[in-house]
Amino acid sequence: MAQEIVMPKLGNTVESVIIVEWRKEVGDSIAVGEAICEVETDKATVEVEAEIAGTLLAKLYDVDDDVPVLIPFAIVGEAGEDVSGMLTSDTPASDASRLQSEAVPVQKSVPAAAASVVPDAPVSAGSSPTGISPRARNLASSSGLQGLPAGGTGPGGRIIERDILSALEGKAPLTPAAMAAGGTTPTQGSGIGGRVLAADMGTAPVSAAGTATVGDPSPAEFPGQVESFPVKGVRKLVAQRMHDSLAETAQLTLNASTAAASLLSWRAAYKASPEVFGLTKVSINDLIMFTVARLLPRYPDMNATFHGSEIKQYRHVHLGFAVDTPRGLMVPVIRFADQLSLSRLSAETRRLAGACRDGSINPDELSGGTFTITNLGSFGIESFTPVINTPEVAILGVNTIYNYPIETPEGGITIEKRMGLSLTIDHQAVDGAPGARFLKDLSTLLGNIELAAAL
Amino acid sequence: MNNEFDLIIVGGGPGGYNAAERAGHAGLKTLVVEKEVLGGVCLNRGCIPTKTLLAAAKHFHIAKDSAAFGVDAVDVTMDWSKASKRKVKTVRALVSGVKTKLKKNNVTVIQGEASFISASVVEVNGESYSAVKILIATGSKPFIPPIPGADSPAVLTSREILEIDHIPESLVVIGGGVIGLEFASLFSTLGSKVTIIEMLPEIVPSLDTDVAALLRQRLDKSVSFKLGARVEKIDGNTVSFSDSEGPGSISGEVILMSVGRRPVTGGMGLEDIGLNINRGAVVVDEHMRTNLPGVWAAGDCTGKSLLAHSAYRMGEVAVAGMLGKKDRMRYNAIPSVVYSLPEAAGVGLTEADAAKSGREVVVKKLPMQYSGRYLAEYGQEPGFGKIIVDAESKVLLGVHLVGGLCSEIIWGAAAMIEAEFRVDDIKEVIFPHPTVSEIIRETIWEF
Numbered sequence: 034m035a036q037e038i039v040m041p042k043l044g045n046t047v048e049s050v051i052i053v054e055w056r057k058e059v060g061d062s063i064a065v066g067e068a069i070c071e072v073e074t075d076k077a078t079v080e081v082e083a084e085i086a087g088t089l090l091a092k093l094y095d096v097d098d099d100v101p102v103l104i105p106f107a108i109v110g111e112a113g114e115d116v117s118g119m120l121t122s123d124t125p126a127s128d129a130s131r132l133q134s135e136a137v138p139v140q141k142s143v144p145a146a147a148a149s150v151v152p153d154a155p156v157s158a159g160s161s162p163t164g165i166s167p168r169a170r171n172l173a174s175s176s177g178l179q180g181l182p183a184g185g186t187g188p189g190g191r192i193i194e195r196d197i198l199s200a201l202e203g204k205a206p207l208t209p210a211a212m213a214a215g216g217t218t219p220t221q222g223s224g225i226g227g228r229v230l231a232a233d234m235g236t237a238p239v240s241a242a243g244t245a246t247v248g249d250p251s252p253a254e255f256p257g258q259v260e261s262f263p264v265k266g267v268r269k270l271v272a273q274r275m276h277d278s279l280a281e282t283a284q285l286t287l288n289a290s291t292a293a294a295s296l297l298s299w300r301a302a303y304k305a306s307p308e309v310f311g312l313t314k315v316s317i318n319d320l321i322m323f324t325v326a327r328l329l330p331r332y333p334d335m336n337a338t339f340h341g342s343e344i345k346q347y348r349h350v351h352l353g354f355a356v357d358t359p360r361g362l363m364v365p366v367i368r369f370a371d372q373l374s375l376s377r378l379s380a381e382t383r384r385l386a387g388a389c390r391d392g393s394i395n396p397d398e399l400s401g402g403t404f405t406i407t408n409l410g411s412f413g414i415e416s417f418t419p420v421i422n423t424p425e426v427a428i429l430g431v432n433t434i435y436n437y438p439i440e441t442p443e444g445g446i447t448i449e450k451r452m453g454l455s456l457t458i459d460h461q462a463v464d465g466a467p468g469a470r471f472l473k474d475l476s477t478l479l480g481n482i483e484l485a486a487a488l
Numbered sequence: 489m490n491n492e493f494d495l496i497i498v499g500g501g502p503g504g505y506n507a508a509e510r511a512g513h514a515g516l517k518t519l520v521v522e523k524e525v526l527g528g529v530c531l532n533r534g535c536i537p538t539k540t541l542l543a544a545a546k547h548f549h550i551a552k553d554s555a556a557f558g559v560d561a562v563d564v565t566m567d568w569s570k571a572s573k574r575k576v577k578t579v580r581a582l583v584s585g586v587k588t589k590l591k592k593n594n595v596t597v598i599q600g601e602a603s604f605i606s607a608s609v610v611e612v613n614g615e616s617y618s619a620v621k622i623l624i625a626t627g628s629k630p631f632i633p634p635i636p637g638a639d640s641p642a643v644l645t646s647r648e649i650l651e652i653d654h655i656p657e658s659l660v661v662i663g664g665g666v667i668g669l670e671f672a673s674l675f676s677t678l679g680s681k682v683t684i685i686e687m688l689p690e691i692v693p694s695l696d697t698d699v700a701a702l703l704r705q706r707l708d709k710s711v712s713f714k715l716g717a718r719v720e721k722i723d724g725n726t727v728s729f730s731d732s733e734g735p736g737s738i739s740g741e742v743i744l745m746s747v748g749r750r751p752v753t754g755g756m757g758l759e760d761i762g763l764n765i766n767r768g769a770v771v772v773d774e775h776m777r778t779n780l781p782g783v784w785a786a787g788d789c790t791g792k793s794l795l796a797h798s799a800y801r802m803g804e805v806a807v808a809g810m811l812g813k814k815d816r817m818r819y820n821a822i823p824s825v826v827y828s829l830p831e832a833a834g835v836g837l838t839e840a841d842a843a844k845s846g847r848e849v850v851v852k853k854l855p856m857q858y859s860g861r862y863l864a865e866y867g868q869e870p871g872f873g874k875i876i877v878d879a880e881s882k883v884l885l886g887v888h889l890v891g892g893l894c895s896e897i898i899w900g901a902a903a904m905i906e907a908e909f910r911v912d913d914i915k916e917v918i919f920p921h922p923t924v925s926e927i928i929r930e931t932i933w934e935f
Contacts, residue, residue: 208907208909209908209910209913210908213881213910221814223818224818224907224908225818228906231881231883231908
């Protein structure tokens with residue numbers, strides 16, 4: 034019998050998700066654990082996997098739709114089954130009782146994380162499908178919005194965050210004729226006070242500058258075949274974050290290097306250690322992260338976030354690290370990294386990186402960092418300018434290990450292994466000298482890991 | 489004196505002084521360059537002086553012709569010099585008002601002719617002034633067509649006729665547009681023998697044809713019309729023309745040349761700085777920007793809509809653009825008014841416009857007597873309200889009125905057109921009773 038699949042709660046703070054891509058089409062058969070669709074939270078994109086097998090009979094939302102969590106978003110059953118009775122005209126979740134009795138929660142890729150959040154499933158969605166989402170209510174009250182919109186764009190007319198946002202946006206009012214004309218509403222019209230006129234409906238927003246909107250480049254500018262891809266999912270998030278970071282901070286990168294012999298010999302020792310201790314997988318990167326996490330509590334101004342009128346310093350280190358995934362850059366965060374032993378930090382790093390790569394990362398683990406490390410050393414990069422993961426105030430870039438000639442006391446030449454470090458600081462919050470002091474101490478510790486181990 | 493400004497406005501007429509006020513208020517360090525008197529043609533030689541004189545004519549008419557109201561005045565006379573003095577006083581008061589407002593908004597005003605050195609430097613009286621933003625608001629002047637004898641001393645333009653020291657015994661008006669009509673109305677009311685010669689088959693071609701026809705009919709008692717007549721030459725006080733009946737001529741003590749106005753854009757170096765000028769008018773976009781970055785234009789010099797209230801709005805659109813605000817000039821709801829006796833006022837599409845654009849419309853028209861107030865004050869004097877709406881959407885497209893103080897009403901119709909009101913929306917508007925404005929309400933219920 035056909036069953037509704039509800040959107041899982043993909044993290045404690047996630048109220049709704051946007052469907053980025055349907056992985057299955059209506060009529061496709063679905064196995065347990067297979068991805069039905071890819072969704073985007075405000076922090077990451079995640080695959081939603083099926084917990085029951087069957088055939089996808091109906092999609093209740095389209096790509097780019099904002100779907101509140103714990104609301105049915107698809108119907109799965111046997112091929113050819115009639116689901117028309119389950120499809121209300123425009124309200125996928127209008128029947129609250131059915132939602133509670135028949136809804137089958139699907140698990141996302143991390144069973145442990147999903148299990149902890151699914152039990153409280155019916156709360157927000159079930160009781161009042163035509164009400165207002167908690168996030169929308171919070172936004173409405175915190176922003177002092179006078180009165181709620183008459184109806185929302187969520188299922189069953191439920192008011193969701195974007196309804197409040199558009200109410201707050203001060204969208205230009207429509208003239209009576211424009212309302213009657215219908216069509217898509219531009220945010221800005223060409224009438225008096227920016228009112229949307231009938232002629233504006235269903236058209237692109239009027240350019241205030243009066244300049245032509247930039248269209249696709251003409252073939253003459255870029256001869257040859259061109260492929261274009263929509264910017265969405267992780268790419269969209271990264272694009273937004275990176276642009277915001279460079280636009281809103283005053284970034285300054287300091288470059289230095291450290292002797293790598295200590296790192297290399299410690300790494301070799303762990304690798305050769307007895308299997309029973311579980312230390313064989315400790316990497317140079319783990320050692321660097323461990324050292325940074327131990328040093329940061331001594332530099333509270335580096336372990337901080339900048340909020341314009343306020344700087345917050347943190348007693349503990351929540352260490353983010355950049356992970357290259359097939360879908361783009363992700364930055365998971367190791368909580369209380371300063372409290373972890375090297376082996377636990379190493380294990381946690383591997384767990385988070387793996388979850389990022391296979392798309393099963395819990396979005397809650399992708400935020401809340403106080404400092405970030407990004408390592409391009411394995412690509413032979415000698416120096417770069419890491420982009421700060423705002424609102425953090427610093428990011429450490431780790432470069433390749435290279436051979437460096439030094440003069441011996443005897444006047445000859447010998448080779449030393451050195452590793453480059455590129456520290457970007459937000460000069461709004463941290464000055465150059467404190468940044469340089471931190472980098473100097475870090476170089477010292479990395480050059481002598483036994484010191485870091487004792488901190 | 490520091491010669492660097494945020495904004496230099498060339499021209500102190502409605503396009504210029506109003507923009508200066510807005511810019512100054514917004515904190516821009518603003519300079520206005522005016523070659524004659526602040527206020528421009530509107531205040532000094534157009535709107536205001538004509539309205540002052542027309543008010544005199546109206547009082548004269550009411551004093552003389554109010555027997556129907558039970559008022560019998562005897563020996564009603566007109567003292568033209570007194571009316572002219574009142575005109576000068578009114579203009580002076582308004583010019584000083586403009587000066588005060590500009591001063592209040594920290595606008596600097598200098599008198600002199602501006603010549604453009606570059607798109608950011610203007611020379612006045614041998615001194616250079618610079619600004620990153622320039623607003624050209626140089627206005628317009630009466631057009632003298634190349635008719636033989638047009639330089640006859642009897643030929644005056646609106647500018648000179650306003651300074652005339654007596655009521656001419658007879659007046660020939662060449663050009664039956666708004667300006668010609670107002671002077672014809674003025675002097676015919678005061679007893680001049682007036683003839684209007686118009687090249688087109690109907691007067692005031694910019695107005696709805698019903699409006700023009702009724703105005704002509706109302707004025708017909710005191711004004712003769714020669715329509716479809718082409719002026720061939722002027723010989724002293726005699727104007728020779730030819731119409732469908734062949735050649736003719738007519739003489740008048742004064743000949744008013746009122747065939748139109750032309751933008752003033754020459755002789756200031758505007759062409760030399762690379763400004764795009766088309767047929768004498770500064771080319772602007774809907775944000776009043778010219779082809780030169782940092783250079784805007786507003787008012788008659790753009791040739792778009794030669795009306796003071798259009799100039800006000802254009803100047804405001806330009807200043808909004810300078811301040812980075814979104815605004816655009818719309819031309820579909822600019823009211824046009826003829827301050828003749830009776831008045832006519834219209835806004836939006838005329839029936840002829842609609843026919844030309846192929847738009848399907850529905851038109852309703854009611855006599856002004858549907859308004860109780862009109863009947864009480866004007867009795868059976870002909871007048872009407874005419875409303876044009878889109879046939880399909882029922883959106884208001886045009887409102888045209890003749891009679892009463894309809895110039896004071898028409899803004900409401902303009903607002904409704906701007907807001908794209910439909911017939912049913914207007915039906916919800918409450919009009920004060922009893923007023924002449926109710927003719928709009930009465931007519932809308934005809935739909």
